[in-house]
Amino acid sequence: MTTATATRPAAVSIELDDVSITLGGRPILEKISLAVPAGEFLSIIGASGSGKTTLLRLIAGLWQPTAGAVRVAGSLVAAPSRDVAIVFQDYGRALLPWRTAAGNVSLALEAMGVPKSERADRIHALLTKVGLGSHAEKYPTQLSGGMQQRLQIARALAQGASILLMDEPFGALDALTRQALQDELLLLAADTKATIVFITHDLEEALYLGDRIVALGSNPGRVITDVPVALPRPRHQLATREHPNFVALRRQLFDVIEGLHA
Amino acid sequence: MIRARALGLFRALAVPVTVLVLYELWFRLTGQDSDTLAPPSAAFSAFLEAVRDGTLATATGQTFASLLSGLAIGGGLGLASGLVIGFSRRADDASFLAIEMLRPIPSVALLPLALMIFGFGYRMEIFVVAFATFWPFLILTQSAVRQVEPRLIEVSRILGLKPLSAARDIVLPAAAPRLMTALRLGTGIALVVAVTCEIASNPQGLGHALMLSQETLRPARMWAFLFWIGAIGLTLNLSLLRLERWLFAHRGDYDASVAT
Amino acid sequence: MTRSPPAVRFGLGIAGVVVLGLAWHLATTLQLVPRVFLPSPEATWKALQRGLSVGDMANQFGGTVQRMLLGWLLASIVAIAIGSLIGISPLARAYLRPTLGFLRALPASATIPIAIALVGLSPTMVLAVVTFGSIWPTLLATVQGFAMVEPRLIEVSRALHMSRLAFIWKIGLPNALPDILTGMRLSMTVALILAVIGEMLAAQSGLGQAILLAARSFRTPDLYAGIVLLGLIGAVSSYGLQLVERRLLRWKSH
Numbered sequence: 001m002t003t004a005t006a007t008r009p010a011a012v013s014i015e016l017d018d019v020s021i022t023l024g025g026r027p028i029l030e031k032i033s034l035a036v037p038a039g040e041f042l043s044i045i046g047a048s049g050s051g052k053t054t055l056l057r058l059i060a061g062l063w064q065p066t067a068g069a070v071r072v073a074g075s076l077v078a079a080p081s082r083d084v085a086i087v088f089q090d091y092g093r094a095l096l097p098w099r100t101a102a103g104n105v106s107l108a109l110e111a112m113g114v115p116k117s118e119r120a121d122r123i124h125a126l127l128t129k130v131g132l133g134s135h136a137e138k139y140p141t142q143l144s145g146g147m148q149q150r151l152q153i154a155r156a157l158a159q160g161a162s163i164l165l166m167d168e169p170f171g172a173l174d175a176l177t178r179q180a181l182q183d184e185l186l187l188l189a190a191d192t193k194a195t196i197v198f199i200t201h202d203l204e205e206a207l208y209l210g211d212r213i214v215a216l217g218s219n220p221g222r223v224i225t226d227v228p229v230a231l232p233r234p235r236h237q238l239a240t241r242e243h244p245n246f247v248a249l250r251r252q253l254f255d256v257i258e259g260l261h262a
Numbered sequence: 263m264i265r266a267r268a269l270g271l272f273r274a275l276a277v278p279v280t281v282l283v284l285y286e287l288w289f290r291l292t293g294q295d296s297d298t299l300a301p302p303s304a305a306f307s308a309f310l311e312a313v314r315d316g317t318l319a320t321a322t323g324q325t326f327a328s329l330l331s332g333l334a335i336g337g338g339l340g341l342a343s344g345l346v347i348g349f350s351r352r353a354d355d356a357s358f359l360a361i362e363m364l365r366p367i368p369s370v371a372l373l374p375l376a377l378m379i380f381g382f383g384y385r386m387e388i389f390v391v392a393f394a395t396f397w398p399f400l401i402l403t404q405s406a407v408r409q410v411e412p413r414l415i416e417v418s419r420i421l422g423l424k425p426l427s428a429a430r431d432i433v434l435p436a437a438a439p440r441l442m443t444a445l446r447l448g449t450g451i452a453l454v455v456a457v458t459c460e461i462a463s464n465p466q467g468l469g470h471a472l473m474l475s476q477e478t479l480r481p482a483r484m485w486a487f488l489f490w491i492g493a494i495g496l497t498l499n500l501s502l503l504r505l506e507r508w509l510f511a512h513r514g515d516y517d518a519s520v521a522t
Numbered sequence: 523m524t525r526s527p528p529a530v531r532f533g534l535g536i537a538g539v540v541v542l543g544l545a546w547h548l549a550t551t552l553q554l555v556p557r558v559f560l561p562s563p564e565a566t567w568k569a570l571q572r573g574l575s576v577g578d579m580a581n582q583f584g585g586t587v588q589r590m591l592l593g594w595l596l597a598s599i600v601a602i603a604i605g606s607l608i609g610i611s612p613l614a615r616a617y618l619r620p621t622l623g624f625l626r627a628l629p630a631s632a633t634i635p636i637a638i639a640l641v642g643l644s645p646t647m648v649l650a651v652v653t654f655g656s657i658w659p660t661l662l663a664t665v666q667g668f669a670m671v672e673p674r675l676i677e678v679s680r681a682l683h684m685s686r687l688a689f690i691w692k693i694g695l696p697n698a699l700p701d702i703l704t705g706m707r708l709s710m711t712v713a714l715i716l717a718v719i720g721e722m723l724a725a726q727s728g729l730g731q732a733i734l735l736a737a738r739s740f741r742t743p744d745l746y747a748g749i750v751l752l753g754l755i756g757a758v759s760s761y762g763l764q765l766v767e768r769r770l771l772r773w774k775s776h
């Protein structure tokens with residue numbers, strides 16, 4: 001493993017213990033209990049408004065639950081920490097428009113106090129890792145949607161986090177770019193052994209990527225289903241989707257999702 | 263591209279130039295001789311005369327001295343205060359009523375006060391210009407800080423940026439385009455207020471030169487100075503607009519078409 | 523940043539004003555600033571009471587308000603009328619907008635010497651200056667509002683064979699209304715400033731002249747009383763217009 005990634009495979013896990021949150025008088029999440037072992041790729045699906053984004057913000061420590069406890073690596077989450085990175089769906093708003101791609105990655109390293117002499121190499125390594133090696137001096141507006149999202153991932157990796165939270169990261173991208181990024185993400189996941197919580201509304205994407213799927217109901221958000229995804233790794237865009245388990249899980253969960261949208 | 267620009271320039275100048283030419287012709291043909299009106303040609307020669315005898319330069323220098331000093335003081339204080347009430351919700355709460363009470367006071371209302379305290383001269387004008395420029399800077403700086411993309415604030419929290427680093431690396435660059443706009447608008451206001459002070463009482467600067475020309479029944483000179491003041495205002499605005507575009511055009515968050 | 527609950531916000535706001543008032547009081551009681559430059563709050567209040575009851579301030583207040591409103595109203599009517607005519611024609615806009623922009627940037631007070639030259643130091647001069655100066659913000663805003671009419675609506679009006687006037691009245695003006703109202707608010711500020719300066723220069727009965735005379739004879743409490751009244755005019759006119767704006771623009775989703 002290169003020094004550029006600096007993630008530590010450790011017994012890190014996420015624990016949600018009867019977590020509820022009410023915002024503006026409305027209950028968004030109710031009694032969510034979840035345990036995510038280290039290194040797992042957890043896919044979360046649910047209808048819009050089911051509080052999926054809220055869940056991520058709770059794990060990240062950006063918001064606090066009204067009841068219950070959120071724990072990361074055993075300790076209570078009271079504030080954001082560098083160990084938990086978020087990749088937002090609206091990448092255009094999450095990147096600094098006045099810094100180049102290299103500058104955006106650099107922000108994470110600067111925040112960590114990495115000395116200037118070390119930064120250049122690590123930035124280059126990270127950008128190359130996400131396939132942006134030759135675009136280091138471009139501004140976000142000069143990059144395509146897929147490239148901007150890769151840049152966000154690069155910054156998240158630069159953070160050195162062992163937990164990666166992704167909020168429908170590929171939702172705003174076209175199908176081809178989405179597939180390419182899915183596979184790249186799987187490679188990164190295998191390489192860094194990070195714990196990943198991936199939110200999507202796309203059932204097939206959730207199955208394709210995850211080790212486990214959790215379906216959230218809405219109004220208020222509750223765990224409806226929690227099943228492991230028994231599919232071989234490495235995943236393959238065609239082969240995996242034709243695997244009998246894939247089809248079976250898809251059918252099983254399709255009904256659940258239908259029920260959620262009813 | 264160049265053709266479009268040339269067309270734009272032609273259209274911009276067509277009407278004013280035509281009006282001036284017609285006006286000139288009317289003057290020549292009817293043989294007017296007036297204490298109040300002057301043909302463009304006379305205004306132009308009066309302009310050259312003012313350049314030659316140094317009065318234009320002197321007056322411009324005086325107005326600019328007051329303009330820049332007042333802008334620096336009022337704008338600086340407004341910027342600092344705007345940062346405070348932008349960052350601190352408590353400060354904003356404590357001050358908003360007081361601001362709403364003091365802000366509506368027209369700057370000219372302070373003119374007699376300034377006159378009484380400082381007498382004629384630079385200090386009186388700087389005082390009024392500073393007061394006038396303080397408010398736009400205060401309001402615009404506050405909104406610039408408030409309107410930083412919330413997603414970026416979350417990013418700064420997740421990355422664990424310390425408050426000072428967050429301010430330097432996230433808030434200020436994000437607010438910079440709006441702060442530049444505040445500077446551009448503030449400069450325009452400073453010019454108007456400075457000239458107004460000179461017209462209303464202060465015996466120095468371009469406004470005074472304008473009034474003096476009228477009082478001494480030299481209409482051509484009056485029109486020359488009027489045009490010069492307009493030209494300065496236009497140049498200041500356009501140059502600052504250029505600067506804004508050059509600084510921020512490459513960013514995704516700057517809307518070049520919004521700037522007026 | 524989230525907002526504080528209204529109770530907290532107003533509580534702190536009033537506290538802020540009170541602190542400011544106390545500071546003013548202390549500054550004068552402790553003679554930190556010479557009395558002649560900063561009268562005490564009490565002296566200002568007394569001067570205000572006196573001026574409004576037995577003095578001439580009520581008249582002067584009325585004079586300034588009258589001048590400001592009259593000029594502003596005239597200016598608004600002219601500005602909207604001309605602005606509409608220019609606004610509906612893309613050609614007219616292309617030819618005139620740069621010139622209008624230049625004229626708008628010109629300090630309105632710079633027209634005073636010309637007005638004096640043409641009309642002399644008279645009430646007419648002041649009204650002319652107030653009107654002329656107040657035209658520009660509203661005029662430009664009207665043109666801008668018309669320029670931004672959704673092209674789809676223009677096509678609809680053509681399909682319906684609407685006359686120029688009908689288009690202006692039914693489509694153009696309602697569309698331009700938000701911009702026009704903002705322009706009118708700006709024009710009001712300009713009108714007040716020009717009314718005050720006009721009064722100062724042409725020695726017309728109004729708050730402008732009142733505070734100038736007060737300053738000349740070092741009657742500072744009267745000066746400050748005048749400033750307070752001018753601030754009041756500015757505040758009331760601005761908020762009044764904002765209320766009207768909110769009323770008229772209720773259909774707009776913010």
